[in-house]
Amino acid sequence: MTLSQAALPGRSLTRNVMLVLAGTMLLALSAQASVPMFPVPMTLQTLAISLIGLTYGSRLAAVTLIAYLAEGAVGLPVFSNGGGGLPYMMGPTTGFLIGFVGMAWLTGWLVERGFDRGFGKLFLAAFIPALLLFVPGVLGLKLVTGMGWQAAVMAGAVPFLIGAVVKAVIAAMAVKGGWALFNRR
Template identity: 40%
Template sequence: MRDQKLKQLIINALFAVIIAILAQVTIPIGPIPLTGQTFAIGLAATILGARNATISVAVYLVLGAIGVPVFAGMSAGLGILFGPTGGFLIGFLFNAYVTGFLIEKTNFSMAYAIFANIIGSFITLLFGALWLKIGGDLSWSAAFTAGVIPFIIPGILKAVFAALIGISIRKRLVTAKLV
């Protein structure tokens, strides 16, 4: 039992590192870059489920908040959480939980994993746009234009790939009794 808990903590930490690594894959398209973070969040939720994926995201956010350069562009600090991308970062928590929860309810089926990852991607975009509206003092139209529209197609593509790769990896990990 104790070994199982330790193993799960290590896996959760590993996914926090995966999120940090994929955060460095960025395409600047304005004040909010296109990053690999949402792909990593979807992968974590698909493989680990709601609870452990959310823990992984929380570890990632805490690391960044205390100054470890894990956010996009090797950035860190509370200023990033309260800056233009802060809503997206906080949205990752809800993305991980909801995506994992929905997938768990269907015993990790491929079609539903794709659906759940797309829903999760839109949750992240919703938090990002809401933060841009409130924190950036933008109109709803400007917040939607800056924080949602450029990310819809890439978000759907990342969600599909996260589901496809995640379910495949999860099946192998279940067979090896690692999750």
């Protein structure tokens, strides 16, 4: 059972739609917390994705990320610095944007497989998918920009490694705290 299922029992369509909308709003807001770096900005999106995966589970987390990408594709300003539209999605961050769905799904899948309680397990459930996000992210960066592999890794992965650890710690602490609050009630 995920934290969202425990806190909001029942599996109604209305509940799931509200969770997806809340998740896409969190993602859009987290994208605006952006440190301009070239060619990939540093945002809080991966923290939001970890939180969504850790609390929603695999399917609902993946649907939330697909909805977020659809919002961006139709031109809503949900990406970093108010970006939106298909041209934005075809830029240097294309691999990361596509990889967000897999990151959310894998995070939720790990939670559904027992990585749902305790700081260490929650940390791993957030950190492993965050590391794997670099695979499509760097690949997309290389393909879109024509950078060599080393340059793509240096621009699309290395500057974000410490942030991945910090975000996984924050996500694990937040969800662990959420479970503690839920269990007290």
